Amino acid sequence: MSDDVPRPRSRRDSLWLKIGAPLAIGIVVLIAWEAMVRVNEIPWYILPGPLSIAETMVRDWHMLWPSLVNTLQVTALALLVAVVGGFSLAVLFASARWIELSLFPYAVILQVTPIVAIAPLIIVYVDNLTIALLICAWIVAFFPILSNTTIGLNSADHNLLDLMRLYGARRWQILWFIRVPGALPFFLGGLRISGGLALIGAIVAEFVAGGAGSGSGLAFRILEASYRLEIPRMYAALFLISGTGILIFLSFTGLNHLLLRRWHESAIRREG
Amino acid sequence: MPPLVTLSGVAKRFPSGTLAVERVDLAIEAGSFVSLLGPSGCGKSTILRMIAGLIEPSSGRIDWPGLTEAAPTGAHPELGFVFQEPTLMPWASVADNIRLPLRVAGVARAEADARVDEAIRMVGLEGFFRSFPRELSGGMKMRVSIARALVTRPRVLLMDEPFAALDEITRFRLNNDLLALWQQLRWTVVFVTHSVFESVYLSNRILVMSARPGRIVEDIAIGAPYPRDDRFRVSDEYGNLCRDVSRSLHRALAA
Ligand SMILES: Nc1ncnc2c1ncn2[C@@H]1O[C@H](COP(=O)(O)OP(=O)(O)O)[C@@H](O)[C@H]1O
Ligand SMILES: [Mg+2]
Numbered sequence: 001m002s003d004d005v006p007r008p009r010s011r012r013d014s015l016w017l018k019i020g021a022p023l024a025i026g027i028v029v030l031i032a033w034e035a036m037v038r039v040n041e042i043p044w045y046i047l048p049g050p051l052s053i054a055e056t057m058v059r060d061w062h063m064l065w066p067s068l069v070n071t072l073q074v075t076a077l078a079l080l081v082a083v084v085g086g087f088s089l090a091v092l093f094a095s096a097r098w099i100e101l102s103l104f105p106y107a108v109i110l111q112v113t114p115i116v117a118i119a120p121l122i123i124v125y126v127d128n129l130t131i132a133l134l135i136c137a138w139i140v141a142f143f144p145i146l147s148n149t150t151i152g153l154n155s156a157d158h159n160l161l162d163l164m165r166l167y168g169a170r171r172w173q174i175l176w177f178i179r180v181p182g183a184l185p186f187f188l189g190g191l192r193i194s195g196g197l198a199l200i201g202a203i204v205a206e207f208v209a210g211g212a213g214s215g216s217g218l219a220f221r222i223l224e225a226s227y228r229l230e231i232p233r234m235y236a237a238l239f240l241i242s243g244t245g246i247l248i249f250l251s252f253t254g255l256n257h258l259l260l261r262r263w264h265e266s267a268i269r270r271e272g
Numbered sequence: 273m274p275p276l277v278t279l280s281g282v283a284k285r286f287p288s289g290t291l292a293v294e295r296v297d298l299a300i301e302a303g304s305f306v307s308l309l310g311p312s313g314c315g316k317s318t319i320l321r322m323i324a325g326l327i328e329p330s331s332g333r334i335d336w337p338g339l340t341e342a343a344p345t346g347a348h349p350e351l352g353f354v355f356q357e358p359t360l361m362p363w364a365s366v367a368d369n370i371r372l373p374l375r376v377a378g379v380a381r382a383e384a385d386a387r388v389d390e391a392i393r394m395v396g397l398e399g400f401f402r403s404f405p406r407e408l409s410g411g412m413k414m415r416v417s418i419a420r421a422l423v424t425r426p427r428v429l430l431m432d433e434p435f436a437a438l439d440e441i442t443r444f445r446l447n448n449d450l451l452a453l454w455q456q457l458r459w460t461v462v463f464v465t466h467s468v469f470e471s472v473y474l475s476n477r478i479l480v481m482s483a484r485p486g487r488i489v490e491d492i493a494i495g496a497p498y499p500r501d502d503r504f505r506v507s508d509e510y511g512n513l514c515r516d517v518s519r520s521l522h523r524a525l526a527a
Contacts, residue, residue: 159359162326166353167376167424177372181363262404263362 048232053239056232064221064233068240071202071217074130075244078137079198083191085138086145093146094153094179095171104150111143115201119208129209133217136205141198148190152183185264188256195248203241218244275299276338276428276460282329284318292318294485295332302338302427305454305461307471307478309517311525315486316464320430323462324353339427352421352459356433358413360405360420367392367401370420377424391419394453411442418450422457432464447473448501455498468521472513473505480520482527489524492517 030050036042037049044052057064089107093100119136126132156179164174206219218237225233260267277300284293293315300306308316321327322334339350360369370391374384392398395415405413414434421429435443451474454461465471471478472494480490496509504510 157359159355159357160361162321163353163355163359164376165326166324166351167373169376173376177375178361181361184363263406268406 045229045231048235053232053235056230057236057239060233060236064218064236064240067216067218067221067237068244071199071206071219071241072244074133074137074202074217075195075198075248078134078141078202079195081134081138082142082145082194082198086142086190086194087149087187089142089146090149090153090183091175091180093150094175100150107143107146110139115140115204116208119205123205123209133202133205133209136208137198137201140201140204141194144190144193144197145187146190148186148193149183152186153179155186156182185256185260185266188252188259189266192249192252192256195252196245199241199245199248273302274337276302276336277323278335278337279319279323280333280335282319282322282332282334284315284322284327285330291485293322293329294487296486296488298479298488300460300462302460303458304477305463305475307463307465307475308481309465309468309471309478309521310481310486311483312466314481314484316466316481317432319486320432320462320464324351324430350427352424352426352429354414354417354421354429354431354434356436358405358410358417360413360416362405365402365404366397366408366416369405369416370423372420373424387423387425391423394422395419396449409442410438411446414438414446415449422453427459429459429461431461433466434463435470436466443470444502444505450474451498451500468514468517472510472517473500478517480517480524482524489527490520492520 034049034051037047048056089103093104115136118139119132122135123129123132126135153175160178161174164178169177202217203219206217207223210220210223218241221237222234225231225237257267279296279298282293282296282298283291285291296319308319310316318327322329325334361372364372367388370388371384374387379387392401395418397412397415397419400408400412405416408416417434435446438446447470450461461475463471463474476494476498478490478492478494479488480492481487482489494513496504496513
C-alpha cells in the first residue's frame with residue numbers, strides 16, 4: 001500500500017490576530033469613549049463613560065445577576081424546546097413529502113410575522129409570564145433549526161441512498177445512518193442562528209410584557225432603569241445582554257468545531 | 273450450468289423521454305469478468321443500475337437463474353456495487369464506512385468486526401482503520417469503497433467506472449489488486465469503463481456498446497490467461513488485443 005498519503009495540514013493559524021485584533025479595537029473604542037466623556041464633561045445621566053458603567057454593574061450586581069439568570073433560563077429553555085421541536089419536525093418533514101408541503105408554509109408564516117406583533121396576544125392568553133416569554137422566544141428560535149435541518153436531511157448523497165437500498169436498509173436505518181449524520185452541519189448552523197434569536201425573542205417579549213412585570217429579566221431592568229433615568233444601569237444591562245449573545249454564539253461555534261473538525265469542510269483549518 | 277444473470281430485450285426510456293438503452297440481450301456466466309465498454313452517455317451506468325435493481329427496465333426482463341434466491345427487487349445481499357466516486361460517509365471512520373452494510377443487515381458486533389478486519393486487509397488498508405475519508409488519497413478512498421462492497425461477501429460485484437477519476441499509476445495498482453482479489457474470491461464482476469486499455473487488461477469478455485441509445489454491438493472474448501500482471505501490460509499480445517478492441521469500438525461508434 002503506497003498510494004500517496006496526504007500530510008496533515010500545518011496549523012500556523014494566526015490565532016492571536018483573530019482574538020487580538022478585535023480586542024484591541026474594543027479597548028481603543030472604550031478608551032476613546034471614556035476620554036470623550038471626560039474631556040467634554042458630559043454628565044453621567046446623559047452618557048456615562050465605560051468606567052461609570054462598570055462601577056454601576058458592580059454596585060447593582062445583586063439585582064442584575066438574578067435578572068441575567070432569569071433571561072438565561074428563558075433563553076436556554078426556549079432554545080431547548082426549539083431544538084427538540086425543530087429537529088423532530090424536520091425528521092417528520094423528511095419522512096413524508098406531503099407533511100412537509102402541508103406544514104412548511106405555516107412554519108414560514110410563524111417566522112415572518114414579527115414577534116413584537118404576536119407577543120402581546122400570547123401574554124394576554126398565557127397567565128404564567130415565564131411560559132409566555134418562553135413561547136415567544138421559541139417562536140423566533142425554532143425556524144432556523146427546522147429549515148436548516150430539513151435541507152440537511154434532504155441533501156444526502158444519492159449514490160449512498162442507492163447503496164442503502166441495495167443493502168435492503170429500512171427507512172429508519174437510512175434516516176439514522178445516512179440522513180441524520182449528514183444533516184449535522186446544517187443543524188449546527190441553524191443552532192448558531194437560533195441561539196441568538198432565542199435571546200432576542202426572550203428580550204423582546206419581556207419588553208412587551210413591560211409593566212405587567214412580575215418579570216425580572218434584563219429587559220425589565222432596562223425598562224425599570226429608564227423610568228428612573230438611571231442611564232448607567234441601562235448600559236450595564238445592555239452590556240450583559242450583548243455579552244450573553246456573544247457567549248451563546250461562541251459556545252455554538254466551539255460546539256460546531258468540536259463535532260465537525262474531523263470531517264466537515266466548514267470546521268477544517270487550512271494552510272495559507 | 274445456467275448463466276448467473278440474463279437480460280432479455282431490456283430497454284430503458286427515462287420519464288424525461290431519453291431513450292438511454294435500446295435493446296439488450298445478454299447472459300453473464302458465473303465467475304466471469306465482463307466489461308461494458310462504450311463512450312460516455314451511451315447507457316452503461318443505466319444497464320448496471322438495472323442489473324442492480326436500482327431502476328426498473330421500461331421493457332424486457334432481468335432474471336437471475338444462477339442465484340438461489342429470488343430475483344432482486346431493490347435489495348440484494350449478493351450484490352456489491354462500487355460507484356465512480358468513492359461515495360463514503362465523510363463523518364465516519366474507514367472501519368465504520370466498511371461496516372455500514374453489516375450494520376444495516378444487523379450482523380452481530382464480533383462477527384462484523386472480524387469481517388471488517390478481513391475486508392480492510394484484502395484492500396491493503398491496514399493501519400487506516402480510524403482514518404477519516406478526507407484524510408485519504410483518491411486511490412485509498414476507492415479501496416475503502418471496494419472493501420465496503422466486499423464485506424458482505426457478495427457473489428457479484430458491479431463496478432461503475434470505479435477507477436476513472438484516478439491517476440494512471442494508482443489505477444494500474446488497483447487493477448492488479450482487483451484482479452488478484454477476483455482470482456482469489458471468484459466473484460462475477462461486471463465492470464463499466466470507457467477505457468479500451470483497462471477493459472482488455474481486466475476482463476475475459478468485453479461488451480462493446482454503441483453511442484446512445486445504447487446497444488451491445490460486439491461481444492469479444494479476451495483469451496489471455498490469468499494471472500495478468502505488468503508483464504502482460506507491455507506484451508505484444510496486450511497491444512494487439514487493445515488494437516482489435518479499439519477497432520471494434522470505432523465500428524460501434526460509426527454504426
Ligand atoms: N435519471 C435519468 N433521467 C433522465 N436521463 C437520464 C437519467 N440517467 C441517465 N440519463 C441519460 O441516459 C443516458 C445514458 O446515461 P448513463 O447510463 O449514465 O451513461 P454512461 O454511464 O454510459 O455514461 C445519458 O444521455 C443520460 O443523460
Ligand atoms: Mg456512467
